[in-house]
Amino acid sequence: MWSDRAKDVMRKAAIRADLITESDHPNRLMLVSEPEAAALYCERECKRYDLLNHERFMICDAGGGTVDLIVYEITISSEGRRLSEVTKGHGASCGSMFIDLNLKNLLIKKFGIQAAKLPKNIIPSLVETFAYQVKPQFDGIEDQHLALPRSDCFDDLDDPKAIGIDGMYICLKASELKEMVFEPAVKKVLTLIQEQLDSAKLCQAIFMVGGFGASNYLLKRVKQEFGGVVRTISAPHKPEMAVVCGAVYAGLNSKTVAARIARRCYGVGTSMPFEAGIDPVHLKVERIDGIWCKNRFSTFVRKGQKIDVDECVSDNFSVTKLAENETFSYSFNIYSIDGEPRRYVTDTGVSKQGGFSVPSPFKPSDPIGHKIDVDVNMYFGLIEIIAEGIIQGKKYYTTLQFN
The missing domain is CATH 3.30.420.40 (ATPase, nucleotide binding domain)
Known part of the structure; x- marks a missing residue:
């Protein structure tokens, strides 16, 4: 009965009690x-x-x-x-x-x-x-x-x-x-x-x-x-x-438990190629690199799936330079649902659980339309769920929040 939200509340309480700091690596406090x-x-x-x-x-x-x-x-x-x-x-x-x-x-x-x-x-x-x-x-x-x-x-x-x-x-x-x-x-x-x-x-x-x-x-x-x-x-x-x-x-x-069962279905919000007749027009985005459907749910793990403690579930995404002198960050948001995966992160029952941002990796000399890969890794086998993004060798991670 100890939900993901309860674990998140426990971690926040530990931070408020000065047992750990918000900037500490998640492994410093083991739940x-x-x-x-x-x-x-x-x-x-x-x-x-x-x-x-x-x-x-x-x-x-x-x-x-x-x-x-x-x-x-x-x-x-x-x-x-x-x-x-x-x-x-x-x-x-x-x-x-x-x-x-x-x-x-x-x-x-x-x-x-x-x-x-x-x-x-x-x-x-x-x-x-x-x-x-x-x-x-x-x-x-x-x-x-x-x-x-x-x-x-x-x-x-x-x-x-x-x-x-x-x-x-x-x-x-x-x-x-x-x-x-x-x-x-x-x-x-x-x-x-x-x-x-x-x-x-x-x-x-x-x-x-x-x-x-x-x-x-x-x-x-x-x-x-x-x-x-x-x-x-x-x-x-x-x-x-x-x-x-x-x-x-x-x-x-901490290695005695080798595998755990996913309590929820987890995924990343992303853009995927727009499918006419299936995707609603209001989610359609036309860019220099194609026609896309935003707010799609990219599944990482399904509810009830067995995950090894050491297992890293990964997927590859990319960011595209859309304008000269980009200065904004790219956000990767993690979502979950207590059931089967949905098509869109805006569907009923889908909840945002956290995310991380990566600064624009593009150089001024990179042409518009240039793509750079981003690897998104999630570690579900731990008591808590940790997500990280790797872009050009730099890591950005988060422990999922449950509000």
Whole structure:
């Protein structure tokens, strides 16, 4: 769920915090998604789980707010283990905070009309106790007893036993915790896992990480649902630390992930030969070097395409001298769309994501109509997308902006 825009916001925040400067090379700040960091952590667990060359594992990063999933394939060579994205990953808002919300609603229901008479801190205090003491270890079998906060308000209840209060504890039945508290969130997680399995086709392991990923009940339900089709379903040691530790591993070895899946379709705005009957007249431009259609979308990579981390996607363009004593710059703008490529950058759904300018490369002695090549390179395999233009040996680059 970490979008390109979110990554751009993170980089801008780092600049405003003076961690880096706007003129620094993009590689000075390395961004890594939480599922990828978790994958790097779990990759070190692969030997323990007997995951072999070309086998696949899913990361289910279940945190407080969101649950994010992605599938990786292991490649073992003389250079060591490498990971490649198999699916583009997806997620939803169904983390453990929704279990806390469900418990709050259950408690309000149990107290009934008397809930409005309780001090405001009572139910939040019970939810907090549940979150730390019950939620991680709940197995769906044992009833749970929450210690009540010290308060005289419980003495004024009409029928404490009907609520489940016995002395200084309130009893929560395992059945009601499963049905009303855990299952609404767990079922959404199971659906997300099934969608990833459908996309990946084959998957030998599922690793549960994150704070919610440490839940015994969630792990139990995932095993019940998918144990027949996935060989290994487990939570690694300290699953709540997987992302933090994995981010360190990413910094120590940025080459572990060998390939990623493009989240969007990307291209460059350019001019192409005008096609009568297809291109609209208002985009027609007549120049000394021909008749052109402006605002065309030149595709570099399609959504869902697998891109190696070291891979540079390139295309060759040219700029033409149209007048004597040119002093203006040439702009190359990068566009994207969440779907199939469009014909024009002005089409619905196409968004400008950034660009770079190159100064006029022409000499006064160059004749009008003289062309100079410009190589445009894009690096999609990184966490962020970097574009660069090379003209007469000089490089101009940008990290794409997502507004």
